[in-house]
Amino acid sequence: MDLSMLNPQQRLAASTLEGPVLILAGAGSGKTRALTYRAANLMDQGVAPWRILCLTFTNKAAREMKQRITALVGEKADDAWISTFHSTCARILRRDIEKLGYGRSFAIYDDEDQNSVVKEILKQQDIDDKFLPPREVRSKISDAKNRLLTADEWFAGSDRDHRCQLIHDVFTAYEKRLKELNALDFDDLLIRTLELFAQHPPVLQSYRERFQYVMVDEYQDTNYAQYMLVKLLTSESRNLCVVGDDDQSIYGWRGADIRNILDFEKDFPETTVIKLEQNYRSSANILDAANQVIAHNERRKDKRLWTDSDQGEPISVYCADTERGEAGWVVSRIKLFHGQGIPYSQMAVLYRVNAQSRVLEEMLMSTAAPKIPYRVFGGTRFYERREIRDIVAYLRVLENPADDMALMRIINVPKRAIGDSTVQELVRHARRQEIPLFSTLAVPPETLSSRPRKCVAEFAGLMAKLLVLKDTMGLTDFVEELLKLTGLQAQYENISAEDAESRLENIREFVGAVHEFEEANPEAKLADYLENVSLVTDVDSLSEDGGYVTLMTMHSAKGLEFDTVFITGMEEGLFPSSRTATDEQRLEEERRLCYVGITRAKRKLCLTRAYQRTIYNTPNHNAASRFLEEIPKRLVKDEAAARDRAFRDLTPARAPQPTAGKTPLRPGDPLSIPGVQKGFAASPARVMAAQAKPQFKVGDRVIHRKFGEGIVTAITGAGLAGRIRIEFIALGEKEFALSLAPIAKLEDDA
DNA sequence: GACCATTTATTTTTT
DNA sequence: ATAAATGGTC
DSSP, X not given: OOOTTSOHHHHHHHHOOSSOEEEEEOTTSOHHHHHHHHHHHHHHTTOOGGGEEXXXXXXXXXXXXXXHHHHHHOGGGGGSEEEEHHHHHXXXXXXXXXXXXXXXXXXXXXXXXXXXXXXXXXXXXXOOTTTSOHHHHHHHHHHHHHTTOOHHHHHHTSOOSHHHHHHHHHHHHHHHHHHHTTEEEHHHHHHHHHHHHHHOHHHHHHHHHHOSEEEXXXXXXXXXXXXXXXXXXXXXXXXXXXXXXXXGOOOGGGTBOTHHHHTHHHHSTTOEEEEEOBOOSSOHHHHHHHHHHHTTOSSSOOOOOBOOSOOOSOEEEEEEEEHHHHHHHHHHHHHHHHHTTOOGGGEEEEESSGGGHXXXXXXXXXXXXXXXXXXXXXXXXXXXXXXXXXXXXXXXHHHOTTOHHHHHHHTTSSOOSOOHHHHHHHHHHHHHHTOOHHHHHHSOOTTSOHHHHHHHHHHHHHHHHHHHHHHHSOHXXXXXXXXXXXXXXXXXXXOOOTTHHHHXXXXXXXXXXXXXXXXXXTXXXXXXXXXXXXXXXXXXXXXXXXXXXXXXXXXXHTTOOEEEEEEOOOBTBBXXXXXXXXXHHHHHHHHHHHHHHHTTEEEEEEEEEEEEEEETTEEEEOOBOHHHHTSOGGGEEEHHHHHHHHHHHHSOTTOOOSSTTSOOOOTTSTTOOTTTOOSSSSOHHHHHHTSOOOOOOTTOEEEETTTEEEEEEEEESOGGGOEEEEEETTTEEEEEETTTOOEEEOOOOO
8 A cells, every 4th residue: 555645644543553543633634544544554454344344423424434445445445334333333233133122123213203202201201391301301311321321320320319210210211112112212323232242242242353443533522332332342353543633522512521532542551642733724824723722721632733834814803793794794705705716615604503504594595696505504404304204204104113203293194184082092002002003003992983993094004005015116116106195295285385385395305315315225225214314414415516605513514624614603602602601621622612613724714703693582792702812813814893994984083972971882892791782883874974974986895884895886966865876795786875874985905 | 183373492512 | 583382262
């Protein structure tokens, strides 16, 4: 294997094949490259590809690694297992889960399914879901599972109060119910695999012998269960290579344990430690900023990322009046940069919470032509849409008839007169007989009166028909047939509801996705597709040259890079989130998240915030994020300053002031008290009207208080009757009264 | 059993 | 503000 393309550390990483290896890889240091070369090198040295296991966190990372290894060694890379922890476990379980008393066609439950189960149990046990919100129960269960605790063990280590007792009871019932449903939640995929290994040593042994070489990407994000899995698999071969960066550990809230990477050398004393510290991604300014921010963390391994690339451009910091202004500025910059030749696909807007995407999306949509192509990742995923979930629920029931949750969802969708009372009767019957709800369809209870009985029988007939078709048709054809036979499609075709059209569109898109999947995996069965639905996220489908601007959370952006990155909402309370303010450890995680965000940028980084942000319909005034303050001023260019200067120059010495004699506090000033200051500044229009305007001429670059930057396209009339037309970068052309418009001339700074 | 109106929670990040 | 959940009515 030709390793001459690598730097000395990368080369060392790619050529240290035996024994435990810890690669500490800073952001942008070429760790994927080192890993892929290492895998290729292994194969080159005669290790059979099927003896290699690579574990990642996202399908995208897995896919990318697979592609890159294939590029180096060709087709034989196909025999290596390169996939996410969850898919790997699902694959192992599909083979042997019957040993644990589950059926092979187990369902994988997502949050919403989990929620339904918890709710069902709360109802059953007569617990008020206001006293014990399902959310909380779920998170407690997940926490416990991540630490490999059973309900009993969890309770023993808890406060042991009444509340914990209730949680324990729900937890216990939840586990029992999931098994009845022949379903596994996300955590179960790992746990049950470990259980399989623990209870059936020969199974473990076979995988141990098979996987002589194990590699783990993003090791800093592993939780205890994942740690155990890796440890179990490699305890004999000792050939474990992990790559990670403690500074990029951002999944602590999901049970990731940063100690896994910090203590790796303790776990494996004979470890070879390799540090990748040269960053190839970002300009010196960006890297400097990232380093300065992360240096504020106490708990980290000491390392110095360096680069020999140019200083690059200063980091833009922009403070807008409101979140709309913030979004407007981002949109205008995207247009500007695009005009300068940066492709849309090389720009990303990152934020802390998904909810922030909305304003951005509104602005992007309302912008004047040329429209900016964009794609929002995360948030409500495609498969979470109602009409899609309905189809998937049908498929799930057909694959796994024990899945009561899915059946309940579709038993009366589309409406077929099987109402609540009928369903309840069926459920009671199923409980008594201890059979799945599905089984009651064919043999409903005697007590059911004739009309509902007929409806149920008809539904049972439909499902029976589908069951036959399922095994005789191709996947895509089957789905099309299902849409017809069930009336799911007709449901939206006949109705003129305003959202019917988009739902139909989604359904068509779903069929397209199934088709695509079938093309890519001709052998695939329904079970495989369902697994894909459960484990694949939309971020996995991000493509490098999609020609669109990417909008996503900083969490989702981990592992990605863009020429230009915007990070919005750089405000205390939002980022870092107010929930982390009291806890130093969680605050450090927020800072790491900031580090991840900053280091996504190659050449241009723009950080924005808003003086006033409306959350829940309530205006908030947030101070600048501490992370913003942690970036040295010498690296920063304050974009708002140019705008403010333009306004200040126009403000007369004795402008009307809200508070006589005193400089008014502006929200965002260190002294301002949140909630006291209402708006941004007092009636700018009035201030402007009070004094003479500079002469505008066609072609001038101007800035408008509300609409942002624009170019003067026409001036008509004079004096009080004067009108001015401005073409705004983001929002198109608008006309104003010359004497009133809150506009200012802008010096050229681009 | 279906539909409409009122109420209520939602905001951390995701495999 | 919005979307889901509940409850009451036809």
